Amino acid sequence: MNLPAFISSDWKWDSTGQLLVGDMTVSSLAMRHGTPIFVYDRHMAERRYEELRAALPSRFAISYSVKANPNPAFLRFFLQKGCGLEIASWGEFFQAQSAGCLARDILFAGPGKTESELELVIAHGIGEIHVESELEIERVNAISKKLGVRTEIAVRINPTEEGQGGAMRMGGKSAPFGIDEERLEDALTLVGRSSNLDFRGIHLFVGTQILDSGLLLAQYQKGIDIARRAASLMRFPIQTLDFGGGLGIPYFVGDSELDLDLLRKGLSGLMSQIENENAFASTKFMIEPGRFLVGEAGLYVARINDIKISRGKKYLILDGGMNHHLAASGNLGQVIKRNFPMAILNKMNHEAFETVDIVGPLCTPLDTLGRSVQLPIAEVGDLIGIFQAGAYTRTASPLGFLSHPTPAEIWVEDSQDFVIRRRGIAEDWVRDTQSLPSMVGPVS
Numbered sequence: 244m245n246l247p248a249f250i251s252s253d254w255k256w257d258s259t260g261q262l263l264v265g266d267m268t269v270s271s272l273a274m275r276h277g278t279p280i281f282v283y284d285r286h287m288a289e290r291r292y293e294e295l296r297a298a299l300p301s302r303f304a305i306s307y308s309v310k311a312n313p314n315p316a317f318l319r320f321f322l323q324k325g326c327g328l329e330i331a332s333w334g335e336f337f338q339a340q341s342a343g344c345l346a347r348d349i350l351f352a353g354p355g356k357t358e359s360e361l362e363l364v365i366a367h368g369i370g371e372i373h374v375e376s377e378l379e380i381e382r383v384n385a386i387s388k389k390l391g392v393r394t395e396i397a398v399r400i401n402p403t404e405e406g407q408g409g410a411m412r413m414g415g416k417s418a419p420f421g422i423d424e425e426r427l428e429d430a431l432t433l434v435g436r437s438s439n440l441d442f443r444g445i446h447l448f449v450g451t452q453i454l455d456s457g458l459l460l461a462q463y464q465k466g467i468d469i470a471r472r473a474a475s476l477m478r479f480p481i482q483t484l485d486f487g488g489g490l491g492i493p494y495f496v497g498d499s500e501l502d503l504d505l506l507r508k509g510l511s512g513l514m515s516q517i518e519n520e521n522a523f524a525s526t527k528f529m530i531e532p533g534r535f536l537v538g539e540a541g542l543y544v545a546r547i548n549d550i551k552i553s554r555g556k557k558y559l560i561l562d563g564g565m566n567h568h569l570a571a572s573g574n575l576g577q578v579i580k581r582n583f584p585m586a587i588l589n590k591m592n593h594e595a596f597e598t599v600d601i602v603g604p605l606c607t608p609l610d611t612l613g614r615s616v617q618l619p620i621a622e623v624g625d626l627i628g629i630f631q632a633g634a635y636t637r638t639a640s641p642l643g644f645l646s647h648p649t650p651a652e653i654w655v656e657d658s659q660d661f662v663i664r665r666r667g668i669a670e671d672w673v674r675d676t677q678s679l680p681s682m683v684g685p686v687s
C-alpha cells in the first residue's frame with residue numbers, strides 16, 4: 244500500500260502486512276485495548292525532539308505547548324528532557340503540575356485569562372505570564388499586589404504585516420491575540436508603571452502549521468527587531484524572547500517537511516547578529532512548539548464496523564470518527580477538505596484496489612474522515628489508521644457528541660504498551676450528572 248513519501252520511515256510492518264508500533268502489531272494493541280484508540284510511539288517523539296534540539300542554538304530553551312497533547316505521558320516525557328511547559332488555562336496548569344512540572348518552569352500564554360485563573364497561577368508562583376492585552380497587564384498587577392508578590396511578565400505582540408504566515412494565522416493582521424505592535428510603547432509604559440510586575444521581554448507568535456523555515460526565520464527576525472525596540476523603551480535588557488510555536492508537519496500530498504538544516508543555519512545567523520548587543524546579553528531565547536514534537540508520533544486507530552454501497556459509492560463505517568479526530572474530517576478550520584494519510588493497518592502489504600469513503604458513526608455528513616481514498620479491499624473488522632495524529636486530535640474533537648465511548652490512549656516503548664488514558668464510557672457521564680436537581684427527576 245502506498246503511503247505518502249513524507250510518512251516517517253520509522254513506521255514498519257511485518258511480513259504479514261501488520262503495522263508495527265515499536266515491536267508490537269497494531270492488531271495486537273487493538274485486541275488488548277479495544278478500538279478506537281490513539282497509539283503513541285515514544286521513539287518517534289524522541290527522534291523529533293532530538294532533531295529539533297540539534298537545530299536550535301544552545302541559548303534556546305523549549306517549552307512544550309500542552310494544548311497540542313496534554314496527556315501526562317507526553318508532559319513527563321518533555322519534562323525529563325529538560326523542557327518547560329507552555330499552558331493556556333488553569334486546567335493545563337493543573338495537568339502540568341500533576342505531571343511534576345515546577346510552577347517556575349511554566350509559562351502562561353493565550354487570550355482571555357480569567358481573574359480566578361490568574362490568581363491561582365500567581366499564588367502558585369508561576370514562572371512567567373505572557374500578557375495579551377492592556378487590561379490583562381492591569382489585572383496581573385492588581386492580583387500580584389493583593390497577594391503581595393511580584394510577577395514576571397512578557398508582552399505578547401501582534402506584529403504588523405511583515406513576517407506573517409502559517410496555515411492558521413494568528414497575527415500580522417487584526418486578531419484577538421497579543422497587543423498590536425503599534426501599541427508597543429503604550430503597553431510598555433503601562434508595564435513600567437505597574438509596581439508589582441517585572442518586565443522580562445517579548446512574545447511573538449503569528450501562525451501555526453508552518454512548513455517553510457524561511458518564513459519562521461522572518462518571524463524570528465521580526466521578534467528580534469521588536470524586542471530590540473522594547474529593550475530601548477524600557478531601558479532594560481530582554482530576559483525572555485519567546486518566538487512561539489508554529490513548526491509544522493506534513494499532512495497532505497504535496498506537503499514537504501520543515502527544513503531543519505535551513506532553520507539551524509538561519510538561527511545561527513540570527514544569533515551572530517545579536518552577539519554583541521547589550522539588549523540580548525542575558526536573553527533566554529525560547530520556542531513553544533506543540534505539533535512538531537508530538538504530531539508524527541501519534542496514530543488514530545478505528546475498526547471497520549460496517550461496509551455499504553449507496554448508489555455506487557462504497558462506505559467504510561468505523562467505530563470512531565470526527566468525535567475523536569475532528570481535524571481529519573476537515574472541520575477544524577480547514578478551508579479545503581483533504582484526506583489525512585490513512586491505511587488499512589492489517590493489510591499494509593496489500594495493493595490499493597478500490598476507492599472508498601471512510602466515515603464515522605455520527606449521524607451527520609460532516610463525519611467523513613476520508614473522501615475517495617484508495618485502499619486495498621477492506622473487510623469488516625479491518626483496522627483503519629490515520630497517521631500524523633499525535634497533536635490537536637483527541638482533545639480538539641467533540642468527544643461528547645453522540646455519547647460514544649472516548650478513545651483510550653496507549654503509549655508504546657519497544658515491546659511494552661501502557662494505557663495512558665483509559666476509555667471513557669457512558670457510565671462516567673452518568674456519574675458526572677448525579678447532582679441533578681430533583682425537579683429533573685423521572686416522569687411519573
Ligand SMILES: Cc1ncc(COP(=O)(O)O)c(C=O)c1O
Binds near residue numbers: 308353448451490
Ligand atoms: C500561544 C501558543 N503557543 C504555542 C502554540 C503551539 O503551536 P504549534 O502546535 O503550532 O507549535 C500555540 C498554538 O495555538 C499557541 O497559541
